[in-house]
Amino acid sequence: MVEAIPSNPIDGAGFFKNLVDHMEIGVIIGDAEGKIVYINQTYARFLDIDIQASLGKHATQVISNSRLHIVAKTGMAEINHPHRFNDTGFLVHRVPLFENGRLIAVVGMVLFDSATTAAQLAQKLAQLESKLVDVQKELARLHSATFTFDSIAGKSGSIKKSLREAAVAADTSMPVLITGESGTGKELFAHAIHQASNRRAFPFIRVNCSAMPRDLLESELFGYEKGSFTGAHPKGKPGKFELAHLGTIFLDEIGDMPLDMQPKLLRVLELKEFERVGGVKVISSDFRVISATNQNLEQLMKTGQFRRDLYYRISGLPVEIAPLRERREDIVPIAYHFIEKTLKGPAGKAIRIHPAAQKALERYDWPGNARELCNVMQRALYRATAGVIRSEDLPGYLGQAPDFPRRSEATTLSGYMRAAERLLIEQTLKQVGGNKTKAADLLGIHRTLLYRKIKLLGLKG
Structure with missing residues (x-):
């Protein structure tokens, strides 16, 4: 007599559906169009929704801020992604599934051991987020914008146009590029834009790209972990982008940003995430960027001194300030x-x-x-x-x-600008009796940059 071989208990789709139905993690699956094809009981309990009534609906009809359809479109997984539902925050994985190179579904998972634990941890996360907001508001007292649009004097059509452009910029979160000669008030406009924006209660972080030492620029912008380099603070240090979370970072003299730092800056502006020097943890920061320069970025791009892709990233809304x-x-x-x-x-x-x-x-x-x-x-x-x-x-x-240089004395734009720059520095040094610290302050540049220009232009020190 031949004994019957017992069937494998895990054969068939029924076993796996039953397994996922009773797993103590939330699971939701959408098709390639973002329509819900499956929700397990744990996730339905957590969201307080009816499973049958939700099937076939677009994910956003059930969860207004769902991203299943976005992952279906991009085909890119989102791991440990923060998510919020009914004012409760939690973490989810969203993983696209492919068959023969074609996306067929997206699986969303809430990684908690039970729906109750999920709610508890989500509440703690929301409390931590609230504390972070309080910390950033407290930080804003130390790093605040001190000027408003009322601080900007003038009645000309030109300055009124600049103020209108700045007011439009304040109502958005788009990057702003302020251009104008040294001393025209670019930082004043940056302060005013921040103060008029919905980020006014949060930090306004200033970065002078020309004054910051080249070898310290990366650690100043992105921060560093303890022991990253000789002389580093034993506890590490947050960078400017980290401090600017929820607020505004002002990149003054962006045209002086070293070329080798520009790709790193571009990545941070695009993804709004970075790693500290010597660290591996990815840090996210929600900031608004305002840049300013007294240089001709178009000319710098032509000579390969400024990346064109970075220019497009920072110049969302231009604000130009005319000279006096x-x-x-x-x-x-x-x-x-x-x-x-x-x-x-x-x-x-x-x-x-x-x-x-x-x-x-x-x-x-x-x-x-x-x-x-x-x-x-x-x-x-x-x-x-x-x-x-x-x-x-x-x-x-x-x-x-x-006595500004005439056209015949400088046949190219760069030559004319060099001659004008030479004249301005000469006049300023004469005005302050050769005091380079006062001259640098009057010109709105760092003293070390003034020394470099004096040497480059062949002026008498």
């Missing part, structure tokens, strides 16, 4: 603004600028723009008598129009 010589009607209003900023209250409002002094201010081309004007007005205030700033209270060089 192109909006002379703003010079006197800005001068009065600086007076009231220097002398607070009734004392500042009582100061007047004599008509002859106003004409002298308006005739001058202001190569240092508003920063130079501020410096001049501060000095004039302490020379003025009887509450009136007169021509004799202003620097003598204001009566001499700067």
Whole structure:
């Protein structure tokens, strides 16, 4: 007599369906179009939904912020992805399934040992997220924007256009690129955009790309783990992008970003995630980026000094600020603004600028723009008598129009800009009696960069 061989208990689809039905993890499966084809009992209990009523519906009809259809479209898995349902946060895996090279389904899994534990851990995660928001708000007290659109003086059509562009930028989360000569107020605009945005309660982190030492730039931007290099803090240090979570990071002088750092910066701006120097953990940060430069990025791209893909990433919304010589009607209003900023209250409002002094201010081309004007007005205030700033209270060089290079002297744009830069540095050094620290401050550049330019342009140190 031949004994019957018992059938394998795991043969057939019934066993596996029964297994998944009773697993203590949530499972949902969508087809290639994002329509739900299966939900197990654990996940249905957690979401408090009816299984039969949900089958055949698009995932977003059942879970409004579902990403099953997105994974079905991209074909890219999402592992340990944060997700929120009914104000509760939890982690999920979303894994695409392929057959003969064609996507046939996406499996979503909530990785908890039970629906009850899932709810408890999700609640803890939500509490931690709330604490993180509180920490970032506290951090904003140390790293805050101090200027608003009301801080920007001027009445010209040009400055009004710049303000309109900046106001539009404040209402979005798109990257902003502010361009303008040194001293035109690019950082002022960056502050104002942040203050007018929905990120105003969170940090405003400033990064001067030209002033930061090249060998420390990566660790400053992305942070580092303990023991990453000699001299590193024993506990490690968060980077600028990490500190800017929920807020704004301002990349000033972006045109001076070293070429070898640009691909790393591009990756962070695209993915909003990075690793600390010496670390392996991927850190995500929700930041808004505002960049500024006084350089011609188009020219830098042509000469291979600036990546074109990075330019497209940072220049979502352009804001251009014209130099003072192109909006002379703003010079006197800005001068009065600086007076009231220097002398607070009734004392500042009582100061007047004599008509002859106003004409002298308006005739001058202001190569240092508003920063130079501020410096001049501060000095004039302490020379003025009887509450009136007169021509004799202003620097003598204001009566001499700067001799900018003519077209015949520089046949190319780069040659003209080099000659103009040389002239501006020469005039500024003369104005401050050769004091390079004061000259760098007036020009709005770091002192080390001024030294490099003096050497490059062959100026007398």
